[in-house]
Amino acid sequence: MREIPYIVSTEWLDNHLDDPHVRVLDATTYLKHPEKDGYYELWSGKEAYDKEHIPGAVFADLYEELSDPQSEFAFTLPSREEFVKKMSDFGVGEGTYVVIYDREAVVGAPVVASHWATRLAWQLRYEGFNNVAVLDGGFPKWVEEGRPVTAEPGSYPKGNFIGERESTLFSTKEDVLKAIDDENTVIIDSLTEEHFHGEVNTYGRLGHIPNSVNVFFGSHSDPITRELYNEEQLRKNFEESGALDPNKKVIVYCGSAIAATWNATLLNKLGQHHVSVYDGSLTEWASDPSLPMETK
CATH class of the missing domain: 3.40.250.10 (Rhodanese-like domain)
Incomplete structure (x- = not known):
């Protein structure tokens, strides 16, 4: 049973930052299309996270760590074992709920969509963890509203990740x-x-x-x-x-x-x-x- 909605507001998250059961994940990844035809350029958002992020948030690297490095295709799902270990290290597991955010959909394009965050949320639901939400408007909206940011790395107690693959x-x-x-x-x-x-x-x-x-x-x-x-x-x-x-x-x-x-x-x-x-x-x-x- 879900305890939080699929999408939460910046106000909701701000009011729950001190909740010991919340886990905030920064899933920022960057994608840039070429001017004409051709495949897009991709890179991790770790550098952006290191500069500033929502207090308490940990960085979940979709591009470098949460995709199958052996696959010929970008963002192929990793093994369940690798994913569950990583989420457990982030503190995700029984008795917790997760809020995921990102920074922008496509570099240089006026597109608003938290699709990096929903990618990770979908991976969590696929592996059997349903109590996950995405932040409406993401980090840009959070910053525009003057809400707190930090450069201090976040961390949570190790989680007990349970659930079966859906x-x-x-x-x-x-x-x-x-x-x-x-x-x-x-x-x-x-x-x-x-x-x-x-x-x-x-x-x-x-x-x-x-x-x-x-x-x-x-x-x-x-x-x-x-x-x-x-x-x-x-x-x-x-x-x-x-x-x-x-x-x-x-x-x-x-x-x-x-x-x-x-x-x-x-x-x-x-x-x-x-x-x-x-x-x-x-x-x-x-x-x-x-x-x-x-x-x-």
């Missing part, structure tokens, strides 16, 4: 291939319209997975206030895709299964719980010429 939250390319012709499954492409329609080539092949629908991950928050839009607007963003139908399953993907987790989390927030993430996403899919893509 396999329904994870999709493989084989699952997606089957879902293309399954009228009971909605496939959501979380990238921009330009990527969806094949006007930008990031992954080596243009376009999207056949029968997928485009719901841009950056359309859910106010770019000025950095807050999520109200539930009515969020529902409107997803309604046309059919993803809110409680009788259907939803598979979300993007480039490296980062932005997709933002859409997945918001669908969960809106009451759609039959949502899985295609972890390989287009980085894997487009690299396999036997798998179909279309630009229509």
Whole structure:
């Protein structure tokens, strides 16, 4: 049972910083697109964390430590053993609840979405830890409001991580291939319209997975206030895709299964719980010429 919502406000977190059961994780990672076509540049947010972060927060390195270093694709899930050990070291476990934040979605782009935070939140739920939330507006909103920051590294007592892996939250390319012709499954492409329609080539092949629908991950928050839009607007963003139908399953993907987790989390927030993430996403899919893509 969840004890906290999927998304919490900066005010909520500020009021709970001294709670001995809270664990704050900084999941900042940086992604920068090239000016034209080509794969994006990625790097860890550890340096930014070292300069300043929310008091008590520990740094969770998605890029360097919480992905499989042996995989040819960025951000492939690590082994359960490695992930559970790392989370336990961060103090995450029985009797705790976790709030995750990040700094920005895409370097140099006016996109507001805490998708690095939801990536880690999804990994936690996949491994059986459900009491996790994401900070609405992230670190930028926290700082804009004049809330406290520090350069002092955070730490928590070692956690007792329990729970079992929830396999329904994870999709493989084989699952997606089957879902293309399954009228009971909605496939959501979380990238921009330009990527969806094949006007930008990031992954080596243009376009999207056949029968997928485009719901841009950056359309859910106010770019000025950095807050999520109200539930009515969020529902409107997803309604046309059919993803809110409680009788259907939803598979979300993007480039490296980062932005997709933002859409997945918001669908969960809106009451759609039959949502899985295609972890390989287009980085894997487009690299396999036997798998179909279309630009229509």
